[in-house]
Amino acid sequence: MPVVTPTLASIIFVAGIVAGSLGALLGLGGGIFLVPFLNLGLHFPFTAAAAISLATVIATSSSVSAGRAGKQLINLRLGMLLEVATAAGSLLGGVTAQVLAQSTMQRLFGMVAAVIAVIMLTRLQRRNVILDPNADPGVLGGRYHEDESGGVVTYQVKRVPVALVASFLAGNVSSLLGIGGGIVKVPVLNAWCGVPLRAAAATSAFMIGVTATAGAVIYFGHGQLIPALAAAAVLGVQLGSWGGMHFGQKAPAKWLKLMMAVILLIVSALMFLRGGR
């Protein structure tokens, strides 16, 4: 386990600011950048890197959802249903992380980073599904006021089993690799389950806190979550995501996404190189 020094804490604080602001700009959590930095850059054990990252994910989810509460953008019912699956996946991931070899986790991270890069590239021109404003939202659907169009958006949730499977996988990947897992859920909820992008993102961010907690608790119990370094990362990410949300544009420019996809592909290659040894 890494030794805590003021220098190390400062480096992680700054890394947290960078990861948090990039995350806010891209609508991702910062975990996908923080984990490789800690593991490949600072040579932390993968489990320690994942644990610190999960702590930042919980903080981001809590503060973002607190800010959104009351705007009806979070679909509480859908979130509570899918959490059953994400928490189960996360619990399994947290237990599995204790027995897997570091190289296996690095290869898995490499695979997931590559998949995320491809998702980002294919969604450069993402559009919302077309919605009938008069539809009955049903038990799981939702209705919210959209600021841009000034209208009310109503939607039904389709293919609930698909959403449950995606949530289980997202939860599993989340606690195993130390990322939020929104990148797995949001495209599925949006493209296949009829949930508008903004509601899908808000609901996913809401669930992520519970999901990451199921995993982080296990790392904490095993002594892999170092409180001082988690503190530095959490404070950095909080500051970074606050800055990213206040000073960045709402919709990330296409080139920014392209650049991030390229960075993710490089991260993926590095993880495979390290994990292959």
Next chain:
Amino acid sequence: MKDLSAQLERTIGIVLRVGVTASTICLALGLLLSLVGGGAISSALLNIGVIVLLATPVARVVVSVAEYAIARDWVFLTLTVTVLLELLASVVAAIAGRKV
């Protein structure tokens, strides 16, 4: 039904904000103290900060369980209780790991 959702959303918002603020304060103070020399107080603050951070999402599930129980919404009560049990299972897995 709709009223419950709006009410629950506000309550959850308060729980999350209080939790994240409390943990951020503990973590910031603990980290600052540890940088100027450490000691028992700083490590206690850091541990409290982490535990409050981890307890915040659990608290919001507990609040949801209570609200659905009061509203006699059995389906969502079952779902939220299941999530709570899953979180308890992870605490059990964490404690099991501590002994090893």
